[in-house]
Amino acid sequence: MDIDIVDEDENPMLHRTDVEFEVVHEDATPERLQVRDSLAATLDKAAEEVVVHELDTKFGMRKTVGYAKVYDSADHATEIEQDHMLERNSIGADDADAEEA
Numbered sequence: 001m002d003i004d005i006v007d008e009d010e011n012p013m014l015h016r017t018d019v020e021f022e023v024v025h026e027d028a029t030p031e032r033l034q035v036r037d038s039l040a041a042t043l044d045k046a047a048e049e050v051v052v053h054e055l056d057t058k059f060g061m062r063k064t065v066g067y068a069k070v071y072d073s074a075d076h077a078t079e080i081e082q083d084h085m086l087e088r089n090s091i092g093a094d095d096a097d098a099e100e101a
Helices: 032-043 073-082 083-088 093-100
Strands: 002-011 016-024 048-059 063-073
Touching: 002 032, 016 048, 016 073, 032 048, 032 063, 048 083, 063 073
Parallel strands: none
Antiparallel strands: 002 016, 016 063, 048 063
16 A cells, blocks of 8 residues: 655644655555554554545545644644544544543
């Protein structure tokens, strides 16, 4: 799976960078967490700081176009992002489980 960054827009008010990217893959569309981890590695960030919002694969193509928000820290991500997006990206799941116990 190869990731190419298409566009990056700084958003200093929200402590993040909005990233548009393309993923070239051999098999089926990769899972959101695989893309998140690969994108985090490409950008040299922690996986908890990357929130993948969209993945779009055209039928029959081996290229997926996506949109993600890359935060300065995991704390900024948990403060700003909606709960369902944090859940989809498995951010803060361990903290929530620890608080419930």
